[in-house]
Amino acid sequence: MSTPAPLQTAAALRAAGRHPVLPLRVQLADGRSLTVHRLLRVLPGKRLVGEAEFEGRRVLAKLFIAPASARHWQRERSGIEALAAAAALPTPALLAAAPLENGGHALLTAFLDGADSLAARWEAEAAEAAGSVRALAVLAPAFTLLGRLHARGLVQDDLHLGNFLVHGGHLLVIDGDAVRALRPGRPLDAAQAAANFAILAAQLPAAWDAHLPRLVEAWHSADDALPALDVPALRARIAATRSARLQAFLGKVLRDCTLFRVEQRLDRFSAVVRDQAEALAPLLTDPDRALAAGQLLKDGGTCTVARTEIAGQALVIKRYNIKNAGHALSRAWRPSRAAHSWVAGHRLAFLGIATPAPLALVEERLGPLRRRAWLVNAWCPGRNLLEHLAPHVDRAPPAAEAEALRQLFATLHRERISHGDLKASNLLWHEGRIVVIDLDALRQHRSAAAHARAWRRDRARLLRNWPAGSALHRWLDAELPAA
Incomplete structure (x- = not known):
């Protein structure tokens, strides 16, 4: 015993x-x-x-x-x-x-043996075109169950797909800590219901906003006593909630928390995705050694880039160099370009825009002063668009690439994101998606006017990759959002 x-x-x-x-x-x-x-x-x-x-x-x-x-x-x-x-x-x-x-x-x-979170099902089965029958079949039951809560006067203040479980063919809601009774035994009013509905809808990619009436219909099917929701006002509330979620998430990427392990000393700062911390420990200890052992991809004055493999995982290490004393002084007081790219990568991933997963960041420091810095990303084996689309210069891109281009640039434009160096070699074609790389100058603009100026520069830079009279150039010029 x-x-x-x-x-x-x-x-x-x-x-x-x-x-x-x-x-x-x-x-x-x-x-x-x-x-x-x-x-x-x-x-x-x-x-x-x-x-x-x-x-x-x-x-x-x-x-x-x-x-x-x-x-x-x-x-x-x-x-x-x-x-x-x-x-x-x-x-x-x-x-x-x-x-x-x-x-x-x-x-x-x-303990519900064999239960799946709805988040896992969404990732496995429904991370496809917004509004598709398959995707809606995964989401609709959660919004119907939310309607049942609202019909009984309850709200759940931490709504996300991970707080719904599928077990034995039934959907359950969990996390009682976030459940509150606003109107016990009576349906919520429209303002209360819309505020709580927006928390769940904001977990979805913004492309789902176009299909909001279908989610409202699923919610309302729970009980006829539920109030009518104003869909345009609900869209605005969802956008505000989604923006707040993004800012809250980005506030975590440079501090120690459940998702990230952060260590700060007088001479060094490091951040790493927590579930990668053990595998990447040798690299974090001596990033230059891992860089030297890898396959050199670029060796320039401002940065050195190499591909390497650690614990069976293909990685890219990018070191941001200091060229001279003047350059060192200009960079010392600002966040490093590695830190900017680290945050930008997590920003894109949060918004559902494909980019190599940012895994770790290391900065040399002297108290508050920054010196060299290293960024570690997952390796993406895709071909850049300049090479991939070379056979299609005299015609429109293939259907899959055309749709991926439309979706990517519609998303970037909607989110007011500019890349800053949008040449075709910074866009990779991989597994049916366009993957955005080299995020050193990426920005998400608060001002529509500032974004419009930056967007025009991005758009012009991309179009310069192909002859102005070519069919591909004309197709992109017609299909990409105007400023």
Whole structure:
């Protein structure tokens, strides 16, 4: 018979940070204990979520370990009870909610073996043309379930596709911590419903805004008592919510959080996608060594670029050089070009614009002064458009490339993004998409006038890649959005 894991206290779990030793066992204040075998999420010093065993049953355990955890624990408990009882809405059953021995709290719900998050299904099955039958089939049930919440006077303030689970052919809503009763037992009014609807709709690519009436129809099908929604006003609210989400996300890419590991010293700053941190540790320690060992792609005065492979993953390392003392002085007080490209890459990825995944950033520093910097991206093996479209100079591009060009430039224009160096060699054709690279000068403009000026320069730069009288040049000039 195996020896039970030693009991842990909330204080010990706080001290363990992101890496508590498994299995871990905690004791409830009533004397019962539970053992966590697998961690699913860790908020250091605040909360652990994992698969656990409790009284011979598999459960999903949320351990609230912060000193002032009672408020969050009680709020989640109340939200689950509101979903399950007052609203009669599908959510994992609450099995236990109790204080821990020696501080902290536990909340245990049924473990749904084989459940998929709706986010995973969206990525696997519906990351295709907006409004398609297949994509709508994935999304519509979530908006209908949201309508059921609203019909019973509830809102969910952390709406995203990951907070919906598919289990046994049924859709469930989770995360009771974000559930609030605004009008218990009565439908929300139009303003309340629109504000909450916008949170979920803002998770989708902006191309879905054109199909908003279909999502509103799915939402309204939940209950005839739901109010009518003003679709144009809803579009504006979704755009504002999406913009706020983008800014909140970009605020994380240079600080230590769940998604990114950031380390800062007097002489060095580094940021890395957290799930890549272990694999990229040798590179982060000595980026120049990895650069020298790679296949040199460019060796210029301002930057050196090489392709390398680490842990079976093909990467591109770009070092931003310092040319001379004057250049060093001009760059010292500004964010490095590597940092600008790091943020720009995450901006594009968030907006659904294909770009090689930005994986790590390293800066040499002397206190607040910046010196050299390195950017590490995933390698994209695609051909640049200058080469790929060379056989089509005297005719329109093939149908797939034509549609990809339209979609890319419509998205860039809608989001007020300028590239700054939009030559065809900075656009790669890969797996049916156009991948944007070299983001050193990329900007997202607040001002429509500033964007129009930058857009005209981008547009002209791209068109200069092909003879003015060629069919391809004429096609691009006709199809690309005007300023």
